[in-house]
Amino acid sequence: MIPFSVLDLAPIVEGGTAADSFRNTLQLAQHAEALGYQRYWLAEHHGMRGIASAATAVVMGHVAAGTRTIRVGAGGVMLPNHSPLVIAEQFGTLESLFPGRIDLGLGRAPGSDQATARALRRDLQSDAQQFPNDVVELQHYFAPVEPGQTLRAVPGAGLEVPLWILGSSTFGAQLAAELGLPYAFASHFAPGDLMNAIAIYRARFKPSKQLANPYVMLGFNVFAADTDAAGRFLFSSLQQAFVNLRSGRPSLLQPPVDGFAERLHPGDRAMIDSALSCAAVGSPDTVRRALQAFIAKTGADELMLTSQIFDHTARKRSYEIAAEVREEVATA
Numbered sequence: 001m002i003p004f005s006v007l008d009l010a011p012i013v014e015g016g017t018a019a020d021s022f023r024n025t026l027q028l029a030q031h032a033e034a035l036g037y038q039r040y041w042l043a044e045h046h047g048m049r050g051i052a053s054a055a056t057a058v059v060m061g062h063v064a065a066g067t068r069t070i071r072v073g074a075g076g077v078m079l080p081n082h083s084p085l086v087i088a089e090q091f092g093t094l095e096s097l098f099p100g101r102i103d104l105g106l107g108r109a110p111g112s113d114q115a116t117a118r119a120l121r122r123d124l125q126s127d128a129q130q131f132p133n134d135v136v137e138l139q140h141y142f143a144p145v146e147p148g149q150t151l152r153a154v155p156g157a158g159l160e161v162p163l164w165i166l167g168s169s170t171f172g173a174q175l176a177a178e179l180g181l182p183y184a185f186a187s188h189f190a191p192g193d194l195m196n197a198i199a200i201y202r203a204r205f206k207p208s209k210q211l212a213n214p215y216v217m218l219g220f221n222v223f224a225a226d227t228d229a230a231g232r233f234l235f236s237s238l239q240q241a242f243v244n245l246r247s248g249r250p251s252l253l254q255p256p257v258d259g260f261a262e263r264l265h266p267g268d269r270a271m272i273d274s275a276l277s278c279a280a281v282g283s284p285d286t287v288r289r290a291l292q293a294f295i296a297k298t299g300a301d302e303l304m305l306t307s308q309i310f311d312h313t314a315r316k317r318s319y320e321i322a323a324e325v326r327e328e329v330a331t332a
Contacts, residue, residue, distance in 0.1 A: 001326055001327075001329050002295065002300060002301060002302050002303065003037075003038035003039075003302045003303075004037055004038065004302070004303050004304075004305055004322060004323065004326050005037055005038045005039040005040065005041065005071075005217070005302060005303070005304045005305065006028070006029075006032045006037050006039070006040045006041065006304070006305060006306070006319065007041050007042075007043065007075050007188070007219060007304045007305065007306040008025055008028060008029070008040065008041070008042055008053075008306070009042075009043055009045070009051050009053065009306065009308060010022070010025050010042060010051055010052040010053040010059065011050055011051065011052070011253040011308055011310075012049065012050050012051065012052050012252050012253065013050075013252060013253045013254075013255075013310050014251075014252045014253065014254050014255060014310075015252075016252070018052040021052035022052060022059065022062060024312045024315075025042070025052075025053075025059065025062070025063060026062060026063060026066045027312070027316070028312075028315065028316060028319070029063045029066065029067050029070065029072075030066060030067055031316050031319065031320075032070060032319060033067050033068065033069060033070040035319060035320060035323040036323060037070060037319070037323070038070070038071060038302065039070060039071035039072070039073055039103060039304075040063060040067070040070050040071070040072050040073070041072075041073040041074060041075030041076075041103065041105065041304065042056050042059050042060060042063070042073075042074060042075065043056065043074070043075050043076065044056045044074065044076065044077050044078050044081070044107075046081075046116045046120060047115075047116035047250075048250050049250055049251060049252050050241060050250065050251055050252045050253045056074045056077060057074070057077075057090040057091065057093075057094060060072050060073070060074065060094060060102070061094060061097065064094065064097070064098040064101060064102070065097075065098075069101075070101070071101050071102070071103055072094075072098065072101055072102060072103070073102065073103025073104065073105055073164075074091075074103070074104055074105050075103075075105045075164075075166065075184065075304065076104075076105030076106050076107040076164070076166040076184075077104065077105065077106055077107070078107050078108070078109055079106050079107065079108060079131060079134050079135065079138070080108055080130065080131060080134070081120045084134050084135075084137040084138040084141060085137075085141060085151075085153060087104070087138060088138055088141035088142060088153035088156040089153050089154070089155065089156055091104050091156065091161050092141075092142070092153050092154070092155035092156025092157070092159050092161070093155055093156075094161075095155070095156075095159045095161050096155045096159070102161055102162075103161075103162055103164060104161050104162065104163050104164065105163075105164040105165075105166045105184055106135055106138070106163060106164065106165055106166060107166040107167070107172075108131040108167075108171075108172070131175075132175055132178075132179075135163070135165070135175070135179065136179075138163070139163065139179075141153040141156050141157065142156055142157070142158075142159055142160050142161050142163075143157070143158070143160065144157065144158045145157045145158060160210075162182075162210060163181050163210070164176075164181060164182045164183070164184050164217075165179070165181050165182070165183050165184070166184045166185075166186065167183070167184075167185060167186065167197065168185065168186040168187075168189075168190035168192075168193065169193050169197065170193055170196055170197050170200050172185075172197070173185075173197040173198070173200045173201040173204075174200060174201075174204065176201055176205075177200065177201045177202075177203075177204035177205045177206065177214070178204070178206060179206075179208060180205065180206050180207050180208025180209075180210060180211050181208065181210060181211060182210075182211055182214075182215040182216075182217065183197075183201050183214070183215070183216055183217070184216075184217045184218070184219070184304065185197055185198070185216065185217075185218050185219065186219050187218045187219050187220065187278040188219030188220055188221050188276075188278055188279075188304075188306050189219070189242075189275055189276065190275065191274075191275070191277055191278045192274075194218070194278070194298070195297075195298070198216055198298060198299070201214055201216065202214045202216070215301045215302070216298070216299070216300055216301050216302075217300065217301060217302040217303070217304050218278070218294075218298055218300045218302075218303055218304065219278070219303075219304050219306060220278050220279070220280070220291070220294060220303050220304065220305055220306070221235075221238065221276060221278060221279035221280070221281070221305075221306055221307070221308075222279070222280050222281075222287060222291075222305045222306070222307050222318055222319075222321075222322045223235040223238070223279065223280070223281045223282075223307060223309065223318060224280065224282070224283075224284065224287045224307075224317070224318040224319075224321035224322055224325075225282070225283065225314065225317070225318065225321070226283065226284075227282070227283050228281075228282035228283050228286055230283075231281045231282035231283065231286070231287075232281055232282065233256045233258060234256055234281075234309050234310070234311075234314055234318070235256075235279070235281045236256040236257045236258075236260040236261065237253055237254055237255065237256050237308060237309060237310045238276065238308040239260055239261055239264075239272050239276070240254045240257065240260060241253060241254070241308060242271075242272050242275060242276065243264065243268050243271075243272060246268075246271060253308060253310055254310065255310050256310055261273075278294065280294075280322075284321050284324065284325055287321060287322065287325055288325040288328060288329060291303070291322075291325060291326075291329065292329060305319070305322055307319060
């Protein structure tokens with residue numbers, strides 16, 4: 001059976017704080033490590049009331065320091081917001097502190113609204129080639145220092161932190177294939193181009209020093225509980241978050257609500273059904289069937305599971321069920 005990993009959006013729940021979120025993140029990472037998950041990723045988002053991981057590298061250090069073996073990564077760093085040299089230094093520091101455990105996923109979206117993006121970057125001027133150029137520059141900083149090289153990342157040079165390209169369109173697939181890097185697709189919230197992107201990536205992949213063969217990791221929502229009804233109830237928190245975000249009202253993660261989707265305007269219901277279609281919601285049997293079908297359809301090399309569940313205990317239980325299901329599938 002393929003590896004399962006965790007994408008933690010470090011939710012700040014209604015009635016909670018960022019400090020609560022960070023405590024829960026560490027507990028969940030320790031739980032995921034004990035359950036055998038492969039890696040634990042956090043994502044860069046800015047100005048989002050319900051997501052605490054804006055300073056992604058800092059939260060990664062918190063997680064890595066409190067765990068022992070699980071890989072810890074960014075899923076991802078939005079590279080247009082940063083100087084490649086600064087990211088090389090940050091992740092060189094993490095790799096020096098936690099050798100062999102750090103991943104660096106790279107995205108080109110702002111991870112914020114336009115006003116926040118402008119405040120982060122000071123200007124929004126860029127061309128279509130800037131992101132690929134920045135990725136190549138970042139690779140250069142992680143490579144061994146060459147004779148006469150004056151610009152270097154300290155720490156970072158020679159550490160060769162593994163890079164991933166993140167995406168929700170065919171652009172990232174083409175770039176990952178060209179550079180010979182693993183590709184992570186955001187099918188957990190933007191599945192429209194999923195199959196096309198996978199096909200392009202695999203067809204055009206060029207082997208590299210980092211990776212000999214194409215490797216695809218796909219985002220997937222899991223809301224696992226003892227019954228289908230309980231899973232659907234938990235799922236309503238994410239549905240609320242999506243409706244609020246798409247309506248320009250990003251919010252704290254809300255408590256679940258019975259029958260939320262059924263009361264939505266048909267347009268809103270269609271939107272969330274499409275955006276969140278890559279999901280396993282319900283009892284262990286329901287989750288197992290959904291995971292098996294998704295893996296069979298996509299041929300994924302790894303799944304990155306995300307569970308934006310309001311109640312922390314229920315969230316941990318959801319990952320437990322997913323891990324149990326994975327073992328059942330592996331021995332079937």
